[in-house]
Amino acid sequence: MYRSALPFLVILAAVAPVGGQTTPTERAAAAPVVAAIEALEADIQPARLAARVAGRGGAAKQSVIQAVESIWYDRLLALSDHIGRNPEHGFEEFQTVDTLSKVLDALGFEVEMGVAGLETAFEATWTSPAGADGPTLGIIVEYDALRGTTEDYHGCQHNAQSPVGFAAAVALAEHMESHGRAGTVKIYGTPAEEMGPPAKVIMHRAGVFDEADILIRSHGSGETGRNRPGFGVCCLNINMVRYVFTGRPAHQRQSWAGRNALSAAVQFYTAVDHLRPTFRPEAVVQGIIPEGGKAPNVVPDRAVVDYYIRYPDEVYLAHMDSMIANAARAAAMATGTQVEIEVYGEYRDGITLGTLEELGYAYAERMGAPGLNPEPQRPAGYEETGFVTRDIPGLSVGVFSSPAPGHSYERWEDSMKEVGHTGFLFDAKIMAAVLYDFLEDEAFREAVVREHATMKGLFGQYLAGLEAAYAQETGIY
Numbered sequence: 001m002y003r004s005a006l007p008f009l010v011i012l013a014a015v016a017p018v019g020g021q022t023t024p025t026e027r028a029a030a031a032p033v034v035a036a037i038e039a040l041e042a043d044i045q046p047a048r049l050a051a052r053v054a055g056r057g058g059a060a061k062q063s064v065i066q067a068v069e070s071i072w073y074d075r076l077l078a079l080s081d082h083i084g085r086n087p088e089h090g091f092e093e094f095q096t097v098d099t100l101s102k103v104l105d106a107l108g109f110e111v112e113m114g115v116a117g118l119e120t121a122f123e124a125t126w127t128s129p130a131g132a133d134g135p136t137l138g139i140i141v142e143y144d145a146l147r148g149t150t151e152d153y154h155g156c157q158h159n160a161q162s163p164v165g166f167a168a169a170v171a172l173a174e175h176m177e178s179h180g181r182a183g184t185v186k187i188y189g190t191p192a193e194e195m196g197p198p199a200k201v202i203m204h205r206a207g208v209f210d211e212a213d214i215l216i217r218s219h220g221s222g223e224t225g226r227n228r229p230g231f232g233v234c235c236l237n238i239n240m241v242r243y244v245f246t247g248r249p250a251h252q253r254q255s256w257a258g259r260n261a262l263s264a265a266v267q268f269y270t271a272v273d274h275l276r277p278t279f280r281p282e283a284v285v286q287g288i289i290p291e292g293g294k295a296p297n298v299v300p301d302r303a304v305v306d307y308y309i310r311y312p313d314e315v316y317l318a319h320m321d322s323m324i325a326n327a328a329r330a331a332a333m334a335t336g337t338q339v340e341i342e343v344y345g346e347y348r349d350g351i352t353l354g355t356l357e358e359l360g361y362a363y364a365e366r367m368g369a370p371g372l373n374p375e376p377q378r379p380a381g382y383e384e385t386g387f388v389t390r391d392i393p394g395l396s397v398g399v400f401s402s403p404a405p406g407h408s409y410e411r412w413e414d415s416m417k418e419v420g421h422t423g424f425l426f427d428a429k430i431m432a433a434v435l436y437d438f439l440e441d442e443a444f445r446e447a448v449v450r451e452h453a454t455m456k457g458l459f460g461q462y463l464a465g466l467e468a469a470y471a472q473e474t475g476i477y
């Protein structure tokens with residue numbers, strides 16, 4: 001999901017000189033918060049901290065990184081290619097998770113399938129023989145393919161994520177066992193990154209990630225970069241909303257005896273177009289009518305409209321959502337039908353931490369990763385929903401793994417070639433090194449926790465500032 005939005009990110013970055021804010025209203029509301037973030041970062045000095053932390057650890061850290069390389073070549077590179085050749089799209093990754101759970105079992109993890117009521121979600125746990133009384137290191141893995149017109153395909157390179165995460169997890173577990181370190185390593189299998197409803201939100205609300213002190217994941221990428229600390233999201237804040245209109249069927253020649261749900265849906269669809277001039281220009285609203293009746297000689301008693309409503313911040317998004325819901329109710333009233341409104345997916349700004357971003361990038365530089373981009377990018381959180389990043393500190397590691405555009409067939413092919421294999425091994429090594437530091441370096445761990453807690457508080461202030469800034473126009477309706 002992330003990399004498909006890259007050109008868009010570049011445009012936004014060009015007009016967003018500070019933080020992750022896009023509009024003048026957002027920048028004004030964020031100004032005091034941005035100043036506070038700058039003060040926090042000046043205090044923590046993430047780049048200097050990262051240089052110091054990355055330079056420490058000596059032989060023990062080196063042997064963790066070496067262990068990653070051994071297991072990658074021994075068995076996990078082949079697993080990445082195997083998943084690459086057998087793509088399955090979101091929520092239907094049955095064969096994939098079956099394979100992954102068997103591998104995890106063989107690697108000494110206890111696997112629980114179907115967590116949070118999602119059939120293809122899992123949680124795998126390894127507890128140190130020295131006890132669980134230490135940090136819980138969490139690794140997120142994704143494995144869904146894209147839905148193509150002719151076949152599913154791994155154009156987002158999710159085939160590599162589990163093997164990469166497993167390599168880092170096993171190397172850390174070996175280290176903890178041989179050095180008598182207490183703690184837990186958890187691997188979270190999160191389905192369907194490319195589709196709604198967002199599985200990570202469902203899993204988070206079910207408490208699946210609660211024990212994790214840190215969450216880290218990898219993702220294929222067109223460059224090796226890092227993000228600035230702050231709040232933001234890759235592809236705007238989103239509400240995915242389904243509007244289900246219910247009427248009454250009748251014969252076409254006695255249509256007055258029915259109540260036409262399709263008429264309601266079309267009125268609603270048109271009303272949304274008429275709302276566009278009342279929305280701020282950054283609004284993005286597109287929808288489809290996936291259901292509109294079965295046959296022309298029956299008055300449709302059911303029609304469905306499905307919209308993705310997007311805006312750069314969640315406060316104005318809530319206003320748009322409310323205006324659109326009113327339009328749906330109005331269309332139902334006008335046609336004598338009923339409407340049910342279901343928000344089935346939400347994506348929000350996430351929290352990005354300088355401590356973890358800089359450390360990941362410092363390792364990419366030291367290890368000689370390809371495709372380095374020294375220019376820090378807009379904050380976007382480390383996972384696509386934003387919600388998880390607000391509660392748990394984390395990092396997404398993305399080393400250059402293909403020059404082809406995101407979601408292309410070429411990127412899929414690259415995932416099974418040298419360029420992909422090389423990038424993924426760097427991902428695994430960087431993940432392992434960052435997790436090693438989080439485990440072993442108490443001062444670094446405290447800096448991460450402090451940065452996250454402060455950032456979370458500032459995020460609340462930012463939202464309150466936006467509420468005040470929009471109060472007049474969002475209060476009109």
Ligand SMILES: [Zn+2]
Nearest residue numbers: 001002156193
């Ligand atoms: Zn993706």
